[in-house]
Amino acid sequence: MTPSLNQLEEARRALDTPLFADLAGDAQVSFEFFPPSTEKMAETLWGAVETLAPLNPRFVSVTYGAGGSTRERTHATVARIVKEANLPAAAHLTCVNASKAEIADVANAYWDVGVRHIVALRGDPPAGETYAPHPEGYQGAVDLVAGLRALHPFEISVAAYPETHPQALSADADIDNLKRKLDAGATRAITQFFFSPETFFRFRDKVAAAGITAEILPGILPVSNVATTRRIAGQCNTAIPDWMDRLFEGLDEHPSARQLVAATVAAEMSRRLYAGGVRHFHFYTLNRAELSYAICHLLGLRGGAKA
Numbered sequence: 001m002t003p004s005l006n007q008l009e010e011a012r013r014a015l016d017t018p019l020f021a022d023l024a025g026d027a028q029v030s031f032e033f034f035p036p037s038t039e040k041m042a043e044t045l046w047g048a049v050e051t052l053a054p055l056n057p058r059f060v061s062v063t064y065g066a067g068g069s070t071r072e073r074t075h076a077t078v079a080r081i082v083k084e085a086n087l088p089a090a091a092h093l094t095c096v097n098a099s100k101a102e103i104a105d106v107a108n109a110y111w112d113v114g115v116r117h118i119v120a121l122r123g124d125p126p127a128g129e130t131y132a133p134h135p136e137g138y139q140g141a142v143d144l145v146a147g148l149r150a151l152h153p154f155e156i157s158v159a160a161y162p163e164t165h166p167q168a169l170s171a172d173a174d175i176d177n178l179k180r181k182l183d184a185g186a187t188r189a190i191t192q193f194f195f196s197p198e199t200f201f202r203f204r205d206k207v208a209a210a211g212i213t214a215e216i217l218p219g220i221l222p223v224s225n226v227a228t229t230r231r232i233a234g235q236c237n238t239a240i241p242d243w244m245d246r247l248f249e250g251l252d253e254h255p256s257a258r259q260l261v262a263a264t265v266a267a268e269m270s271r272r273l274y275a276g277g278v279r280h281f282h283f284y285t286l287n288r289a290e291l292s293y294a295i296c297h298l299l300g301l302r303g304g305a306k307a
Helices: 005-016 039-055 068-085 100-112 141-151 171-183 197-209 226-236 242-248 255-275 290-298
Strands: 028-033 059-062 089-094 117-121 155-160 188-193 215-220 280-284
Touching: 028 039, 028 290, 039 068, 039 290, 059 068, 059 117, 068 089, 068 100, 089 100, 089 141, 100 141, 117 141, 141 155, 141 171, 155 171, 171 188, 171 197, 188 280, 197 215, 197 255, 215 255, 226 242, 242 255, 255 290, 280 290
Parallel strands: 028 059, 028 280, 059 089, 089 117, 117 155, 155 188, 188 215, 215 280
Antiparallel strands: none
């Protein structure tokens, strides 16, 4: 959606004010977690959920793996968030290695525990393999969205790629696929992470030009380990600017300083997105709360009693 003249004027004023200046407090956030594989990781995850819950996120999502044990951990994590944290939880669901009947069983189980929001993805095959639909499964995310919509009135989010999905034939084909997912019944799209506000703004303009009016949430990945981020980015066609390596150089033995730099970088980008009219930010937390919480604080959000 194109910003109004008032929004553009607000953007100019926002860019003229310091990073720490008060904002209107009208930003909204959501957070993504991954299911823990050990008891210690479960404690870390739950600590992050409890820390971020007072920010009243619109939803929190939990990623999903194609394997049986990972699938079960995802379900257990989502169910606990719904029951104990009383937060709107979104469960990731993919097409990988699953028949339509198996996906229906998982979706029905989510519905039964109170989950009303699904993040529907094609999913990635195991490392080194090429994606192939299950012979009795969905061809991809478009069909998955339609199948979920037929099961229950889920709220459905899908993925978007500001720098184009690595397996897409072209940028235009990728946006056309996004449109088909939304036309099939998805509610909104959440973008892959990126490191330049202009990347998101250009993508938003292209999406609007394609006739897409659904909400597009920018995905924010606060970076504290450049090597890890570079590995993840390489899998999803995300460009990492050279200055990021230089900025974090020499901080390996200084974790507190690294955290401060990471929060400043992500907060500056989030502030520029806010200035450009963005009011909902989706944070890839990597099951750590501190960076996301700090950025939300700089965006004007304050942790209080959960609504």
